[in-house]
Each structure stands twice: as structure tokens, then as C-alpha cells.
Amino acid sequence: MRLDELPLRRPAHIAAIDWNMLDVAAARRLRELGFDEGVAVETLHRGPFGYDPIACRIGKMTIALRKALAAAVTVEPA
């Protein structure tokens, strides 16, 4: 399942990240914010317009990102 499809408040962990889908800066920022294979993730909020962007918890942080970026992250619900 892709991160942008993960139902709200369903605990999951990151199975894979397709770094090739992202440009260099976005990929680096994603890593800096703690996105990594095996890390626990949970979607908390969706934007008011078109459910975009989404906000998800990663580690202790809450990160907002657009669905287009979240699509690069494959998750496995717990």
C-alpha cells in the first residue's frame, strides 16, 4: 500500500521508498525528516481540499507532505 492510501490512524511501517521517484532535494529532505525503511508511520490528518497534503507521524515528528511525494513511500499496515 502507498503512504497516501493508508487509512487515517492505522499504524504501519515503511516497507520501501522509491528514491528514484523523487528529485534529489526532496529525497534528501525526506531522509532528514526521518523517512527510512522499517520506521513506524501513521497518517494523522488530510488537507481540506482534495485530501491533499497529508500529515503523518514519523518517529516523534509530525510531517506534512503532498500526496504526490507520499506515493513514493510503500507502507505495510501493522
Added chain:
Amino acid sequence: MTPAPLIALVGNPNAGKSALFNALTGARQKVGNYPGVTVERKSGRMALDDGRPIEVLDLPGTYSLDPVSPDEAVTRDVLIGVQEGERRPDALIVVVDATNLDNHLRFTLQLIGLGLPTIVALNMIDMAERDGTEIDAARLAAELGVPVIPTVAVRKRGLDALKDAMGRASIGGGRPIILPALPGTDLTSLQRRARAIALAATVQRPMGRAVTERFDRFALHPVFGPIFLAVLMFVMFQAVFSWSQAPIDWLADAQVWLADAAVRTLPDMFLRDFLVEGIINGVGSVVAFLPQILVLFAFILVLEASGYMVRAAFLMDRLMASVGLSGRAFIPLLSSFACAIPGIMATRSIDDPRDRLTTILIAPLMTCSARLPVYALIIGAFIPAEQVVPGVGLQGLVLFGLYIAGIVGAMAAAAVLRRTVAKGGGGGFMMELPRYQLPVLRDIAIGLWQRTFVFLRRAGTVILTVTAVLWLLTSYPKVPVGSGLKQSEYSIAGHIANVLEPIVRPIGFGHDMALAIIPAMAAREVAVSALQTVYSIDAADDSSQGDKRLAERLRGAWSLPTALAFLAWFVFAPQCLSTIAVIRRETNGWLWPSFTLAYLFGMAWLAAGATFWTATALGL
């Protein structure tokens, strides 16, 4: 004399770096710029308990030593000692958010790898405790090989221990015992190491970020979230008018008192006229709007400090995306409501160059506080102070409408720019939503003071100069007695306005308005003092009008369509040379500032024209 040891504060955004900086240095701060780039340099002085002075440098927040934006590049360059105009710090204080240890420790590891004496300030330790996270600072210090001091910057907790550590570090103590990683080691392995250290040093009781999560369920709710944001913005603009009335009256009284005192003490001569009519009344009419500007700034500072501003960016991202911008543009644009200059400078946090350029070009359309004096004057003069429904005034509503007009204009401009001159790229939006925090009065006060200072300095220099020059231009040559001509038309300025008048006549502007928009190029708010000057000089010819207030004079001189057109002009016109100068600096050339001037004047003329023609056709 050798300079005081330089200790730099460095850390991730949202770690509480600025709060710690304020707590350490108090009001002894210096805000400047790094040479060649428009990155703010903030430094301050403090004394250790033994009296030794320390210079503290607040470096721009960044997530790593691989810069994405110009301010992140400055942080890196200062840290490795290659930043022009800055010596390499003698020691570092790495500010770490205790509630977000694993992520912040990765950057900490990178920084320790630089080999400078390093202190870790484990900030917001109270928040971590509230979350049920217990952090073993001694264990953390052992793992990292540097001193770790728990702090709560906003409550000034842990500062004494931090000062002790700074004292040791400033003479070379506290150099990292181990070199755990060199900069450039790949992020993923650093991140894993950081997580392992964080895990070893913390005991987590199961608890959530209760307050933040509960509030976010409301604030980021798909329906209530945007409604709450709209209400908040609306209250903000109502408050700008209603809360500032009393102080405005005090300032006006003070101005009258000063002018009277000058008239009583000085002999009747050129200098007295110049002082009273040119300077005291001219500058005074602008300073009178300081309360409104402060109310607006206070709101923006509180929203920023509380963490809500980022939520607003989250809510707005999709709408911004529809015109090709990102939610990140929302913060610079919202800051531009206070002043376009910090707004344009804040665009440096936008990674994508096209997004950034577009945001810079539309930032001047956000209704900055310098327009407020003009809006306040015209609205006060032409819009009746009625209540539409209890608590909602018509004047506030019109003001709100002017803000909306600027926003809609900006969005339209962005959509066009993004499809033409700033095509391509974009699509990225990624940002941290930090926890909510109760804003600290002291930090808000420091922010307000800095802005007041900038505004008063502007009033004291640019506005004073322009007002004085304009007074001279409108006062000379003196109209011959008994000729029946108006002084403002006969003067030098009148002749300049004659040239401009044919251009602005179709959109309903009279000679006096042409006269007022010339000096308003320097700073918008000067339009008020320009009108003040023009009308008080004309009024001198007719003593019965002598002490009528400016608003009443305008009501007598302008029709309603003219007043509305004047407001529409100010929504769009690029009337602030400092903004143009900042755009030149930020885009490295004259192309984009010239473009901005041209397109904004075009929009202003059309908007004022459309307003005038429509209002006239409706018979207003």
C-alpha cells in the same frame, strides 16, 4: 584587545534556538546581514558569571550540513569557517528538541564531527517529561562524548549550568572526546546511529503529544480547520482597527501638543512653518498608525511562535498548489501582510527556484502595514462607522475586502506567472508540524520592539526626508497674493503632478492625488503625509478651514468613486522602493524588479480604473 569568544547556537528549526538566544542575551542583540547574501545575522552579547564577555551567534536553523537554501548555506559556511564576514565560532551550542531526540541527534552527530568544543542544550525538557519521555542526560553525554545540559529556554531553566559549560568551552574545553562521524557520512547511517543513541538514553512511558494532537484534530479538520483559519484572520483584521483606536488618539494629542509648543516658542518664520507643517504634522500623521502596525505584528508573531502558522500552510497548500505555489509560500506571503521585505526574505525557505520567484513577485500584493495608514485614512473618511451586524463594523469589512482583493490579485498573478515567466518545476511540499507552544511574552516583546524600531527608523529617515522635500516642493514658489490660484497647483510639485495627471485622470485621480502618489513611491504611508501637506497648505489660504481634520477635507474634495479608486490603486501599486531593492537583491539583477514595477503598475491602473468606472456607473 582580543575579541570576545564567539559561541554559535545551531540546531534544527523548531528546536527553540531563538528562545534560548533571547534568554541568554536579552535585549543586547544586533541584527544585521551577511555580506553578499540577504541572510539575517543575529548576534548578542552576554557575560559569564566571572564577568568574561561572550559573543553569541544565532545561526539559521537547518536539518543538516548539506544546504538546500541560502540561509542553510550560511550556517554550513560559518561552521566550517569559510563564511565571509564571520570568524569561525570558538565553540558550539547544539540546541536539541528533547521531545524529538532521534531526529535532532542525527544533525548533532554531524556537528560534533566538526571537532569544535560542543555543548548540547537538551531543550524543551519539560515538554518531553510531559510526554512521558525521561531522558538520561548523563548517559546521552557519555554516548555523544560532549556535555549535555537540560534546558527550558522559555522558562530560563538550565541557563546557569549552560553558562558554566560555555565558560569551559570558550577556552577550548569540552572538545569532543570521540569523533563519531565526519561530515559527509551518509544520512541514513547517521540517522540509524542517532536512533540507537536516543533509544539508549530515553525511557518512554506510553503517552502522546496529547495537547498538540487534540488541538490538531480540530485545527487541521477538513471542515473546521479552514473555518477556524478564516475566523482567525477576520478577527485579526477587526482587531487592527478596534484595538488601536485609543493609542492612536493619544499619539494625535501628542502631535497637536508638540505643534502648539513649537508655534508658541518659535518666532514666525520659515523654519517654524517647516517644522510644524512639514515635519511634526507630516511625520506625525504616519507615526499615528504605529498602534495598528503593532497589533498586526503581534498577531503574526503569536501565530508564528505558537506553531499555528505552519498549520495554516498545511491547510492552504492545496489552494496554493492550484495556482502553482506551495503551502510554504503561505508563510512568506502572510509575513508580507506586515511588510513585504521580511516576506520576500522569508522565501529563502522555499527550495524550488520557480516557486520562490513566483512568491517573490506576488509578495508586494499582500496588503502590507504601510498601506494601512492610507486605507485607514480613506476608509475613516468615506466609509460610515456603522455596524453591519453587532460586533462587525462596515469599516472593518471594507478593510477585509481590500485584503481579499490583494490576495485574489496575487493568486491570479501567480497563476499567470507560473504558466509564463516562471514555468516548470514545483510540486514539492514537505514540512514539519512542530508541537504547539504557549508564546512567551518576552519573545513576542523583543520581536515587536525590533519591528517598532525599524518602523520608527523609517519614519525618522525616509519618511522624514520625503516629507520635508515634499513640503518644500509644495510650498515654493509661493503663490502671488490675490491671484486666486491654489498653492499646491502653483508649486514645483504641482508642475510635476501636471505631467502625471493625464495618465491618472481616466481612472478618476485629481491633481492632489497625482501629487500624493509621487512621494508614495518611496514609502506608501507617505501618501498620507503628502495629502496632509497638500491640504494643510491649501487650507492656510482659507482660515475657516484651518483646523478641519484631513479626513473631513478629503470628504469635501473627493467623490466616493474617486476614493474607492484610490484604495484600489493602493491594493496593487508597487509603491515602495525598499521592496524593489530587496527583489533586486534576492533575484540578483534588475530584470525581476523592473518586471515587478511594470506589471504591478499595470494592474493598479486597471484596478483603479475599473473601480472608478463601475462606481460612477452605479451612481455612487
